[in-house]
Amino acid sequence: MADLLVLRLHRGPDHPGELDAGGLVALVGALQRLTTRIARHLVHQARPGRSAGVVERAARVRLVGFTADGAATALRFAVGEDDVLGEGLEHEVVDALSELVRGLWNEEPPAWTSALLGDACVELLDALVRTARTCTFGGDRFREASFAPAGLSRDRWPRTDGPRSYGATASIRGRLDRVDLRRRVLRVLDETGADVVVESLVTAYDSDADPVRDAARLLGSEVVVTGPASRGAGGLRLRGATIRPA
Structure with missing residues (x-):
């Protein structure tokens, strides 16, 4: 049944x-x-x-x-x-x-x-x-x-291709040029011209706020994104990050 x-x-x-x-x-x-x-x-x-x-x-x-x-x-x-x-x-x-x-x-x-x-x-x-x-x-x-x-952590789960490793916190300054509200992923063009993918955002001041929708108001602006970083073949990625105007 x-x-x-x-x-x-x-x-x-x-x-x-x-x-x-x-x-x-x-x-x-x-x-x-x-x-x-x-x-x-x-x-x-x-x-x-x-x-x-x-x-x-x-x-x-x-x-x-x-x-x-x-x-x-x-x-x-x-x-x-x-x-x-x-x-x-x-x-x-x-x-x-x-x-x-x-x-x-x-x-x-x-x-x-x-x-x-x-x-x-x-x-x-x-x-x-x-x-x-x-x-x-x-x-x-x-x-x-x-x-x-x-x-939630993805890194603790066994994977066929191995998970990305997120280590020390990094702060990236650049222009926020993409906000995907559906996938809840952001992209920042850093000062060197490289894309930085932000896989998820957290908010430190209001648990009821939606940090991705709040970040959308900064689209096209200079921002500072801070969070655990992973550097790999696909470039720099941050997860569980915070974002603020530069």
């Missing part, structure tokens, strides 16, 4: 009960990818011999409800099949998903997390950043967990 999963999105870029199509596609796709990888992981680890079709059906995610819930947008998903009786693989999938979500919240992956699962968890976090400032997962068999996805 299918399991119910409820996701509430709080203080996102859209009005309660609305969701940008691109954000919805990214979110549902990331959730489906994660449940499929969980099912395959469970079968390969403990239940060899099950057919691929059984695994895919047990991991199938269906959006069965989409409503405004007070100031939040509530999405209800069914995981698995409705016409199968008893405690099936879909229940194990949701139980494992619950562990992984609590691992995201606590920034501590379960010991059994594989690199493929780590990739899918980080993809889910990134999709949540596009749609909400904070989110709450719950359901019939899912102990509720609430967290702010933009501020």
Whole structure:
């Protein structure tokens, strides 16, 4: 029998009960990818011999409800099949998903997390950043967990290609030339003419403010961005940064 999963999105870029199509596609796709990888992981680890079709059906995610819930947008998903009786693989999938979500919240992956699962968890976090400032997962068999996805560590999760490492804090002065409200990513052209990507912003003075929307008012202005830095092939990136006029 299918399991119910409820996701509430709080203080996102859209009005309660609305969701940008691109954000919805990214979110549902990331959730489906994660449940499929969980099912395959469970079968390969403990239940060899099950057919691929059984695994895919047990991991199938269906959006069965989409409503405004007070100031939040509530999405209800069914995981698995409705016409199968008893405690099936879909229940194990949701139980494992619950562990992984609590691992995201606590920034501590379960010991059994594989690199493929780590990739899918980080993809889910990134999709949540596009749609909400904070989110709450719950359901019939899912102990509720609430967290702010933009501020959570990706670096602790095993990855197939290895995560970027964010180290000492750096302060960059330059012109803010792009603000992506959907992806919540900023770009600053620094004094040397190089692009600096700001993956997420935090605010130190008002927890209810949206730092990305506030930063949009500075578009085209000289700013100073400060945060943990990562230098790699793709250039300099900052995460969990603050921004102020120069």
